[in-house]
Amino acid sequence: MQAFWIQAGFIPRARQLAALLGLAVAYIAAARFGLWLAAFMHPSVSAIWPASGLALAALVLFGRRLWPGVLLGAFIANWVDLDWHTALTIGAGNTLEAVTALWLLNRFDKFHSRLERMRDVIKLALFAAPVASLVSAVVGVAALVMSGLLPAERFAQAGWSWWLGDIIGCLLFAPPLMVCYHYWQSGKYAAPAVEVWVVLALMLVLTGLPITGLDILPGRDGGHYQLFVFVIWAALRLGLPATTLVILCAAALATASTLMGSGTLVHHVAYPVLVNLQTMLVMIALSGLLVAAAIAERKHTEWQLDQLARFDTLTGLANRAAFQEYLDRATAHAQRHGGNVALLYLDLDHFKNINDTLGHQAGDELLQIVAARIKASVRNEDYVARLGGDEFTVLVIGNQAARAAAAVAQKILQTLNEPVSLLGRDYIMSASIGISALRGSITTTGGTVILDDAQELMRQADTAMYRAKQQHCGFLYFNSSMNIAGKRQLFLESGLRRALEHNEFELYYQPKIHVTKGHITGAEALLRWRHPRSGIIGPDRFIADIETTSLIEPVGEWVLREACQQMVAWCHAGLAGQRVAVNLSARQFSQPDLLLVVDQILQETGLKAGNLELEISETTAMSDAGQTLKILTALKQRGVHLCIDSFGTGYSSLGYLKRFPIDAIKIDHSFIQELGRDNDAAAIVTAIIQLAHSMSIAVIAEGVETTAQRDFLVQHGCDEIQGFLYSMPLPAEDYAELFGQHA
Ligand SMILES: Nc1nc2c(ncn2[C@@H]2O[C@@H]3COP(=O)(O)O[C@H]4[C@@H](O)[C@H](n5cnc6c(=O)[nH]c(N)nc65)O[C@@H]4COP(=O)(O)O[C@H]3[C@H]2O)c(=O)[nH]1
Incomplete structure (x- = not known):
């Protein structure tokens, strides 16, 4: 049954209708609140207009298609006091304001409503909000003048007040709605820290002093400068969501104390005091948002640098440095407290051929696939890293680590054997894995080698991997006999390299x-190596070794x-x-x-x-x-x-x-x-x-x-x-x- 409704498109349409109506209701509430709080000169002109922020946040977060909700809400909110055509004109101005602000925000590059970048705050506060509010102010005040509800000579003052009121709405109400929405969406929601409550309490106490007769701070003229301290404090330390709420509270306190100081509603406040308050609110919002965005931007850069320093950009796995650090800690812990650590060192077979034949892009794609497959075949607690090129490591920790490593290796090799599609063709990959294991000092018995450091564990796994590759056997545990063979191989390889550099090869x-x-x-033509000490060496003794190296x-x-x-x-x-x-x-x-x-x-x-x-x-x-x-x-x-x-x-x-x-x-x-x-x-x-x-x-x-x-x-x-x-x-x-x- 539900499928039918979905197919017929009713459910999305019903949802959209509900969203439009919800927005209209919220708009009416915000608009009426603004008019109740700060109506100035005329019951339909407000010096603080939360509805503009609400409409902007709704359109930014849920899309332009919600504009009818703004129109409906703005029309009804104004219709209460005005005739229908003036209410409709003002409503149209309010709607145009929200749509224009949205358009301006995305004008040059995409607006990020998390407000974690300075340029988004600047775009909102110094560009979109002022320009869009101008549209609403001009249309709204003109409608009132034309309907004879406002004398024409008060056009400028009312317009100015309306304009600032709408900007305040955009700066005070849109940011907390947008930022808190993302915060809630991220699922990382946490109760406010004690420090947030401290800031709010101190703010309340200091702003409330004049009421208790301790009029030691300026406030009645709309200049509550002490509030900046709290806003900047929040911006520097408490993160964006808390900052936007502290800004809102600071604005509420500044407004409340100004209005309460006057003992009556805003139309009894002198025009200069009102403008002072409005400017103050804009400055509170602007300074808090800019500082918080600057801090967020710096944190993001630090995070990016940290990512770069610790993670491999291609695969997203830990990089060599991060792995080394983790391995050091894991081995030190195992040595001190006992427990096993097993290191799997994986190298893809013939990766170079793929890279050379299919190109680096295909090679990169393959490495990403391999990384994902390795990650998928190990447990969450196992640590996977890419050391560089086609070399990966997996660290298995736990009492059974040494034994579990074989099962992990087998699983990885199996998943790597699944065909990989590159440039439209399937390829089968294989890999060689070397395993070295460390049994912590407490559990060490009967001939288990206690390793000096993580470096040795790496070296052993590398040697075992090399042997596994030579023997085409998938994976091998390190054993001490490999050391001898490994040394021989190392010796031979460096000798061969030198032979090439010193022209020690000859042809017979x-x-x-x-x-x-x-x-x-x-x-x-048959190759000979004229060794400086051993004399002529035939190819049977080195050609196979050369074949395994570059x-x-x-x-x-x-x-x-x-x-x-x-x-x-x-x-x-x-x-x-x-x-x-x-x-x-x-x-x-x-x-x-x-x-x-x-x-x-x-x-x-x-x-x-x-x-x-x-x-x-x-x-x-x-x-x-x-x-x-x-x-x-x-x-x-x-x-x-x-x-x-x-x-x-x-x-x-x-x-x-x-x-x-x-x-x-x-x-x-x-x-x-x-x-x-x-x-x-x-x-x-x-x-x-x-x-x-x-x-x-x-x-x-x-x-x-x-x-x-x-x-x-x-x-x-x-x-x-x-x-x-x-x-x-x-x-x-x-x-x-x-x-x-x-x-
Ligand atoms: N990739 C590469 N591989 C190389 C190169 N030079 C030599 N090899 C490889 O090394 C193998 C042995 O070469 P050799 O000791 O010179 O040994 C030579 C030669 O000395 C040996 N030979 C020649 N005549 C006789 C004979 O009558 N009796 C015996 N027992 N061996 C002979 O048979 C081998 C014939 O060569 P192959 O069967 O091709 O087998 C060669 C070839 O596979 C090179 O430059 N590149």
């Missing part, structure tokens, strides 16, 4: 021989550039007619700017694309065959020779193999070395050669060490051979010499 070249013609077709990109680029430069140098030296083959690691191959790097190096070195061969392993090629097809096609378009390395060790899709624009496949040395020992190996090698040839792909055999192996390969039609039988990988000069001999 191993020739590939054409099986039937016997000449060298080219060389495979070093693979600069090192890979160095190899490519060096090999191309060398080949150009050989060509210039007359050692032409050959290709140089460079290995691309999986990470290099998935680099979005690979094509750019290849183009750049070919251009820089001047090597023809046809003299360059790129080798990617079968496993890399098949890990994302669709993507591989695109990259290989682009490389082929440039004329680069392409070879699938270590063939037979992965799982090739024949469909894709046929579509890949490759020139050669290289049979893995493990099969070659089994030739003559294992019939299966022979069968596999024969099958690979036949398969490749059926697709017009050349076959290279690597790791050929014996003549028997060579003979088998020759017999089965293998195209090229590489191995110790012909030559070990050689330094560039030795290779050049060898090439010269075979030319």
Whole structure:
């Protein structure tokens, strides 16, 4: 039934009608109160007009569409004393006043009715209220003069009084209505503090002194300057809602004592005293609101700075500094009072690829999604932070923290595995989490390490995360054996970084021989590290480590550039007619700017694309065959020779193999070395050669060490051979010499 009323639009309409009528009733009450309190010169001119503030607040808070309520209320309130057409004209002026004030408030930028900014108070007090009140004053006094109810010569005085009365209404009554409405809406409503009551009581006592005969303060002339002290006190200390109420009370006291001092209503007060009082009321409101807004603005700026200093702007989570502080406190507490603290250190897998491929905006969006998912999968009392980049931490505190951490890690990993939609496509994310736990000193038993500080907890979680990433196992708890491996890794990484900076890398070249013609077709460039103390180190000992760091990109680029430069140098030296083959690691191959790097190096070195061969392993090629097809096609378009390395060790899709624009496949040395020992190996090698040839792909055999192996390969039609039988990988000069001999 209710659905019908809603569908038919009756309920919203009924609500709006009720709001209009409510506003009209409130307007009548406020208007009659104003006329009773401060009618001046004529029963329809009031020196204090609360109704203008009420109408303005209603329109600001609930929208312009409530203007008929103002018109209705203003008309009825005036109709009591006036004929209907004068009442309607005055009502129209009152309505125009409210609508104009609203329009002016939002004229240059949006008006914030919380009045927490100086510019909103200035807009209200010095712009919208005075201009809009002028409209009402001119229309209203003109209506009275034209209906013969007010002598024309009193137009100016009545108009002035009306104008100030309406401004007072806007400044005294609209602010408490608007500010208290927001305060109430925020749900943070609290009973007034004792200090508010103290201010109000002191104000009452001091303003009341003249009544008790102790006329030590000026007041009868409308100048109750002592009230400013209380208003400014409230503005400085009590917040906006209380300040607006203190302003209202101060105004009430000033008005009451002025009127009561005169012993009668306002039309018995002398005009200068009345104007004095009106000016005083405006000044009380203005000063209180401005100071309170200035304080609110400063607090807001401080809050923003605090937010910036403590929170990560992208995700809204605590930042590194805030986390560090919290961790320090949590570990100190656990050490002193016992209890467990578990730290989860999370790093997204391959985040850089997303960032590089889809752009930083998509990367930021992903980080926001990840932050929200982590937050949703932990309890409220767990502390989540973003340390920077794609690194997040979660701190779990409590007696079961160490054990609970595994469940938390599992939950986070599960939620991260849900597809993420970025730029219209779904992606699956994964992460690695390292966990370190601190058992407080009181509960510590049996070999539990008591950590010196939070720093150590962080370091351990980081190490565990690193290991989890290497082992692709989701999450791992820290254990002391990781320290050794971690140190080794750290040592290796810094060594590799230094190697790159100090030119400690070298390339060796191993020739590939054409099986039937016997000449060298080219060389495979193989990386060596000339360590200052350990001598030459082969890639098997460091290439996998490089792959797990960002070093693979600069090192890979160095190899490519060096090999191309060398080949150009050989060509210039007359050692032409050959290709140089460079290995691309999986990470290099998935680099979005690979094509750019290849183009750049070919251009820089001047090597023809046809003299360059790129080798990617079968496993890399098949890990994302669709993507591989695109990259290989682009490389082929440039004329680069392409070879699938270590063939037979992965799982090739024949469909894709046929579509890949490759020139050669290289049979893995493990099969070659089994030739003559294992019939299966022979069968596999024969099958690979036949398969490749059926697709017009050349076959290279690597790791050929014996003549028997060579003979088998020759017999089965293998195209090229590489191995110790012909030559070990050689330094560039030795290779050049060898090439010269075979030319
Ligand atoms: N037992 C035996 N081994 C032979 C024989 N002939 C050649 N080899 C070795 O077999 C490896 C051939 O390179 P790979 O399969 O691409 O395997 C390479 C390649 O995957 C990687 N690698 C080397 N240089 C680079 C590089 O610059 N970038 C990348 N991403 N990987 C590289 O390291 C792997 C190992 O390289 P190396 O130690 O230089 O080892 C080389 C070479 O010395 C032989 O007759 N018997």
